[in-house]
Amino acid sequence: MSLSKMRKLKLSMIVDHGVLILGSLFMILPLVMLLQMTTIPDTEIIKTGPTLKIGDQFDDNLYKAMFEASGFAGENSGLSMLKNSLILGIGFAVGKILIGMLAAYAIVYFRLRFATLAFWLIFTTLLLPLEVRILPSYEVVQWLGMLNTYQGLIIPLIASATATFFFRQFFRSVPEELVEAARIDGAGPVKFFIDILMPLSKTMIAAMFIIMFVYGWNQYLWPTMITTDEDMYTLVRGIKQIVQVLEGAVVPEYGRSNVLALVAVIPPVLVVVFFQSWFVKGLTESDK
Amino acid sequence: MKRAGFTTVSLPVFLLLPQLVIIAVFFYWPTVVALQSSFYLQDPFGFGSTFVGLQNYADLFTSREYHRIASFTVVFSVLVTFFSLAIALLLAVKADKILRGAKTYRTLLMWVYAVAPPVAGFIAVIMFNQSWGPLTQFFGMFNYTYLVGVNFNDTAFAMVLASVWKQVPVNFIFFLSGLQSIPRSVREAALIDNASAMGRFWDVTFPLLAPTGFFLLIINITYSLFDTFGIVDTVVKGEPGNNPMTLVYKVYVDGFRGNDLGGSSAQSVILMVLVLALTIFQFRLIDRRIHYT
Structure with missing residues (x-):
């Protein structure tokens, strides 16, 4: 050269x-x-x-x-918000993966007469994000008496089939011979799911968990509407209050506010950074 | 469905039930309610409602404010989509090229994926603080008085900047993985045929990345429309006033604050049609993408 x-x-x-x-x-x-x-x-x-x-x-x-408690009612400390954020993040991820895996298993591995109908009913939910039906969703949750509860916070967010779609794609790529072999050996559907399919899906479950945890943790609009009790606030929801409190103060407490903002950011960032390869794989594969 | 599927009937029904119940209650029911209430006018004090047909839609289409917000949303989405894609593509191409430190750069450039949109908005509020914000001071050096929350364009720029910052990592991850899946043989052939790096990029890499780009285009438009809610809300500090806002924010303001359920529902339905069109477009692109690669 x-x-x-x-x-x-x-x-x-x-x-x-x-x-x-x-x-x-x-x-x-x-x-x-x-x-x-x-x-x-x-x-x-x-x-x-x-x-x-x-x-x-x-x-x-x-x-x-x-x-120290902050806010107007003085009921939410950083610790209580951290707890709520963890419950939302983990609850959302676990709920979504569990429900999605079971539904995807039923769709892929069983001969069902109404399988096509179930498939379309489930996958139509991918078309419309929660934001476009936010008010009626609020009314439904109110009607069910689930305002300011963890169920009301988590379950409506699960009503979109991203995980189901993902696991369906994955299950379809699992070789056909496995289920044939399992049947010859006399394994029933429950045994096949637990002993063969679950271990095979480990990496996929981990990848989904990371993506869903971050998604759940970072929710803002839905928690803003559903939680009005300060002891139900999550860290990300608390940002709204921080901004409002800073506005009105003579000496705004930037030190404290910024710590809360950092605490809202650090756990999901650590998860994404430490499990980078799973996360990247899950993200880029799930959207194919 | 697998050819050799199980034939039990009750078990799969039982497995599907949780998913079906949740989407029935929290997806189909609210969607139907939104459609229905878009044809009604609610009494502001909550005493019943009257059927008004397409009146809510007609009001929106003739409302100047709605037009203004719709055009802002379009401009905002175009800016956010363009800049987050362009910056991410540049960074991905560079990160794919270098050998030393590739992993460190990858980590440094992708972690913001995990930052919540309202935190990005909060950072923008600090950056543009009226009296001491670093970016306010930066603009001050050019004798420009930057006024977030007062000047429409200044506020809009702060929103765009925060939204781009938050979105670059996702695009970076997808572009990088797209680049890394280009076969070695193709790259080597291009290297022999074309000496200039720029020429190689536009003739070989860019067309091969096009499917990823199309897919990201839809993702970014959807992001600008919906996921920027947290950024908009923090930058305007919950008080929209004359500040710029997006269509989703307007749905929230009218429905949740203004108690205009009918109008807000009609807006929701318009957004539904918009997302539906985008998603169908996206599915068709994904179909085509299989032939591409």
């Missing part, structure tokens, strides 16, 4: 890294800013805004955010 060609290659590599570094900074700087603001006193923030200085207020703010 000639010298000028090598120089060109080197220059293009510098440009590539430069673009990627700029992109990474664009992604990460806003969160660094939130974090910096939690380390300096609120009285300083309202004068200087975010700076490069690192102060010593983080512990205080963390304590205030997690353990």
Whole structure:
């Protein structure tokens, strides 16, 4: 390779890294800013805004955010919101996977006369997101007396068949011979599901769980409507209140608010980062 | 269905039941209610309703405010879709090319996927704080007084910026996985045929990525329409006033705050038709995508 060609290659590599570094900074700087603001006193923030200085207020703010009650009724501490977020994230993911797997198993592995009808009834739900029927959904939940309950928060979000669709695709790709062999060996449908299909689906279940957990945890509009009791707030729902409280305050508590925003962000981010390969596989495969 | 399926009848019914009950109660019932109440005018105090036919729809189509919000939603969606796709594509192409540090870059560029939209909006509110926001100060250097929540365009830009920030990672993940699935032989052949990297990108890589791009286009439009609710709501601090808002936000404001159930339902139905058209379009593209690759 000639010298000028090598120089060109080197220059293009510098440009590539430069673009990627700029992109990474664009992604990460806003969160660094939130974090910096939690380390300096609120009285300083309202004068200087975010700076490069690192102060010593983080512990205080963390304590205030997690353990001291905030809000108008004074009933939601960071800890109680964290609990609600976990219940929503995990409850949603588990519920969706469980219901989706069972339904997909029934559709793929059984000879049912109304299988086609069930299929269409279920998959029509993929066409319309919750947002377009948000008010009537609220009325239904109200009518069922499920406002400010975990059931009311979680179950209506499950009424979309993304997981069912995903598992149906996956089950269809499982070799036919497996079920034949299982039948010859005398395994019934329940045994086949538990002993053969479940272990085969492990990676898929993990991938689905990550995607669904993040989706459930990050819900905003639905929890905003369904939960009016402050002790039912999730962290993401609490952001709305944070913004409103900050607006009205003389010395807005940015330190505490930013800790709460960070706590709302960190668990799903950790899940996505640590289980990256499962997550990426699940995301890119589920939409094919 | 598998050829060698089980023939039990009661078990599959039992397995399907939870799913069917949930979608009946929380999908079909609300959808029917939305359709139905779009033809009625509700008494604002909750005393019954009167059938008004297509009046709610007629009101919307002649309402100037609705037109304004609809056109803003279109502009907003186009901007968010275009910039999040373009930035993600550039980053994915670079991340696919380099050898050292590829995994670190991948992590750094994708984690924002897990950030909730209202947090993105909250960050925008801080960035554009009137007196000390870093971006307000940045614009101040050019003698521009940036006013989020007061100036329509300034607020809209803050919304677009937060929405793009939040959406780049998803597109990046899909583009990168699309790039990595281009066979080695194709790349090598292109390398022999075409010396310029730019030429190779437009002649070989870009057409091969087109199916991913089409698919992402729909995903991004749907995102701009629906998932940006949390961003819009935090940036306007729950007080829309004369600020820009999207069609979904309007459904919420009219129905939940204004108690205009009929009008809000008619808006929901219009959105339903819009999503339905988008999704059908998407399914047809996915069908075609199989022939592509």
